Amino acid sequence: MVRGKLVFITGGVRSGKSNFAEHYLMNEQAKRNVYVASGVAVDDEMNERIKRHRDDRENYPVEWVTIEQPRRFEEVVQQINQGDGILWDCVTTWLANELYEGQIEEVEKQLYVAIDQLLEKAKVVVIVSNEVLDEPLSKYESVVLYQKWIGRIHQKLVERADHAFEMEYGLSHQWK
Secondary structure (H helix, E strand, O other): OOOOEEEEEEEEEOOOOHHHHHHHHHHOOOOOOEEEEOOOOOOOHHHHHHHHHHHHHHHOOOOOOEEEEEOOHHHHHHOOOOOOEEEEEEHHHHHHHHHOOHHHHHHHHHHHOOOOOOOHHOOOEEEEEEEOOOOOOOOOOOHHHHHHHHHHHOOOOOOOOOOOEEEEEEEEHHHO
């Protein structure tokens, strides 16, 4: 069996990551496009962002299946079919959700196992994340912990990825 392709996309807030990722996945012509959403509608702004992302996908010429998965990313594996295309948006939101629950070392291990399992089934896995490490380290211990984890996770994902992109102002730069 051929391993699926892993694509990592990062960039700042509103840099065009999701749009780029959606078009990238649609061009792969997978059997089914699966959008794994980590966001939780905790306020009006997040409600609007989720609605905008759903509306965008409804306007595309392909059908999308959406899986709401704010935590326990490994549970997605059982919902994926052979040959699917997966877009996971996004790692930073998922990590913030998981940090509140603790056990992050185990959660990180499960993440990599789940991604390997997805790559055995899926044609392509596109992972979106926010670039939060361009800023100086925070003076708040919890934020420093978050920056440490997301930095390490990003590095490991890029190491495993077939392609890695950074978005800025709607333009992509391919690093790998």
